[in-house]
Amino acid sequence: MIRILILTKNILAEEIITNKLQYLNYEVFCSTSILNEIQMDGRISDMVDYFPIIIIGETISSYEMEWMLPKLRNRGQSILREVDHSLSGNEQTMLKEQGLCGAIQNSDSVESLREQLAEVAAQYQGRKFTPVISEKNSEIVENQGLSALTLINLSSLELQVLEKLRSQCGEIVSRDELCLLLWGNVSQSRLAQLSSLIKNIKLKLEILEVDQEAIQTIWGKGYRVRKDVAISNKYA
Numbered sequence: 001m002i003r004i005l006i007l008t009k010n011i012l013a014e015e016i017i018t019n020k021l022q023y024l025n026y027e028v029f030c031s032t033s034i035l036n037e038i039q040m041d042g043r044i045s046d047m048v049d050y051f052p053i054i055i056i057g058e059t060i061s062s063y064e065m066e067w068m069l070p071k072l073r074n075r076g077q078s079i080l081r082e083v084d085h086s087l088s089g090n091e092q093t094m095l096k097e098q099g100l101c102g103a104i105q106n107s108d109s110v111e112s113l114r115e116q117l118a119e120v121a122a123q124y125q126g127r128k129f130t131p132v133i134s135e136k137n138s139e140i141v142e143n144q145g146l147s148a149l150t151l152i153n154l155s156s157l158e159l160q161v162l163e164k165l166r167s168q169c170g171e172i173v174s175r176d177e178l179c180l181l182l183w184g185n186v187s188q189s190r191l192a193q194l195s196s197l198i199k200n201i202k203l204k205l206e207i208l209e210v211d212q213e214a215i216q217t218i219w220g221k222g223y224r225v226r227k228d229v230a231i232s233n234k235y236a
Contacts, residue, residue: 001025001027002026002052002053002121002124003026003028003029003051003156004026004027004053004054005029005031005034005048005050005051005053005055006028006031006054007031007034007035007038007057007060007068008032008057008059009057009060010059011032011181013057013058014030014057015184016106017055017106017108018030020110020113021113021117023110024110024113026121028156029051029159029160031163032167033163033164034047034163038068039064042071044071044075048072050159051077052076052078052124053078053117053121053124054072054077054078054080055081055082055104056068056079056081057082058083058106069098073099078101079099080100080102080104081095081100081103081104082103082105083103084105084106084107087103102120104116155200158201161178161182161197161198161201162201165224165225166225168225169227170224172218172222172223173222173223174221175222178194178222182194198215198217198223202214
């Protein structure tokens, strides 16, 4: 399954395109916090390296996109632009010159998206697109905190939970808020699914030998990520 990262200012604006991509068996992760990190201090989160395909959402202006592209290019990913209209030949050429692989529309049919992404996705089939940690840079990873969690095999939903908690590090995020983020509604079955996701993330943290419990359960309130978590890779 190929992972796709959608950078956006509003996750809800990407619901339609996300559903279509998931129908095509892509694992999709929408993030506003990664976008904010790029825009605020020019830092590219290590989480970006977990995704072979990046889509720059239509809520991001052309000016903002041009500013970000030099920071995103040359990391090995294919970058696409989400637009709200069919592009002319000149506009398509301009995107190519900027280093993008093409454009997709929110209104594109599933069939159209399938064909547009087939060639892009083909180059990543069968490849593991994850950062590799060696003894040489293990000290760097240890200092990166939760960004090192990109080294473990998290599902799209697990990544979204982790990214939400990470974006509000030290603060309690309610279970209802997480359910609304993931599924758009709150019910007993969704709350049970959320508990399962949190449990899976905690189990996968064992791979990285977390010194303290990275994700804390605050009974009756929600979850939070500790600010003082130290992470190391036991395979480094």
